Amino acid sequence: MSMVQFSDVVKRFGDFQVLKGINLSIDPGEIVFLVGPSGSGKSTLLRCINVLETINEGDLVVDGISVRGSRRDIRQIRLEAGMVFQQFNLFPHLTALENVMFGPIKARGVSRAEARELAQDLLRKVGLEERGGHRPSQLSGGQQQRVAIARALAIKPRLMLFDEPTSALDPELRHEVLQVMRTLAEEGMTMVVVTHEIGFARDVGSRLLFMDRGTILHDGDPKTLLSAPPSERLANFLQHIL
Ligand code: ADP
Ligand code: MG
Numbered sequence: 001m002s003m004v005q006f007s008d009v010v011k012r013f014g015d016f017q018v019l020k021g022i023n024l025s026i027d028p029g030e031i032v033f034l035v036g037p038s039g040s041g042k043s044t045l046l047r048c049i050n051v052l053e054t055i056n057e058g059d060l061v062v063d064g065i066s067v068r069g070s071r072r073d074i075r076q077i078r079l080e081a082g083m084v085f086q087q088f089n090l091f092p093h094l095t096a097l098e099n100v101m102f103g104p105i106k107a108r109g110v111s112r113a114e115a116r117e118l119a120q121d122l123l124r125k126v127g128l129e130e131r132g133g134h135r136p137s138q139l140s141g142g143q144q145q146r147v148a149i150a151r152a153l154a155i156k157p158r159l160m161l162f163d164e165p166t167s168a169l170d171p172e173l174r175h176e177v178l179q180v181m182r183t184l185a186e187e188g189m190t191m192v193v194v195t196h197e198i199g200f201a202r203d204v205g206s207r208l209l210f211m212d213r214g215t216i217l218h219d220g221d222p223k224t225l226l227s228a229p230p231s232e233r234l235a236n237f238l239q240h241i242l
Contacts (some may be wrong), residue, residue, distance in 0.1 A: 008058035020214040033201035036211030050081040082152030086164040090136040097132035103155040122150035142173030162193040
């Protein structure tokens with residue numbers, strides 16, 4: 001069974017069609033990179049998967065559950081799909097540890113003691129076991145984003161969505177975030193990643209999607225698509241970001 005299945009998905013904002021009939025199937029364990037010009041609909045596509053946006057036409061099924069289902073279904077989808085944003089979005093008044101504990105307690109009904117243990121394990125996994133007591137403002141951008149990844153993992157998702165996770169970071173801090181993502185990929189997590197880090201996509205991706213004006217123009221092996229872009233549009237895009 002697919003982890004994510006888009007069938008003729010249309011998404012509009014007012015009269016503007018942002019997603020123009022998307023068909024896309026993602027299998028468990030795939031590491032899918034989504035690239036394309038600004039405004040092409042990448043974030044919207046990602047946000048439809050965990051129902052931060054509602055679709056207008058077609059169907060979208062996540063781990064067997066339709067985004068057109070009940071509120072209970074939607075809550076379930078949000079537990080299956082962890083999301084990491086460009087701007088970290090941590091709770092500023094909570095420590096790193098408390099940020100990671102929050103989801104399991106609120107969404108999964110885990111006890112505080114159990115959530116604390118899980119959060120400590122996850123902070124260790126992202127290399128921040130020493131930073132649990134720090135608030136976001138006391139952490140670097142790269143550290144904050146690693147806390148955000150730990151927080152997303154704490155709800156035990158089956159799928160991770162990343163929307164330009166390194167775009168807000170200084171170049172020297174990107175590596176530590178990419179390293180955590182690489183480890184997750186190697187552990188078999190299903191991932192959909194929007195990024196301009198083309199080298200990373202080539203190394204880590206099992207699949208590359210090129211989005212242009214609301215459609216998926218190319219869908220294939222990252223190394224093949226990047227070494228011999230099959231269209232002028234992709235070639236142009238790559239020239240502009242490299
Ligand atoms: P990308 O992530 O590829 O840059 P987005 O998915 O953010 O693209 O946006 C695609 C298009 O949809 C853009 O033209 C953007 O202005 C528009 N858009 C995105 N979100 C909204 C919204 N909430 N309301 C209206 N238009 C939006
Ligand atoms: Mg975007």
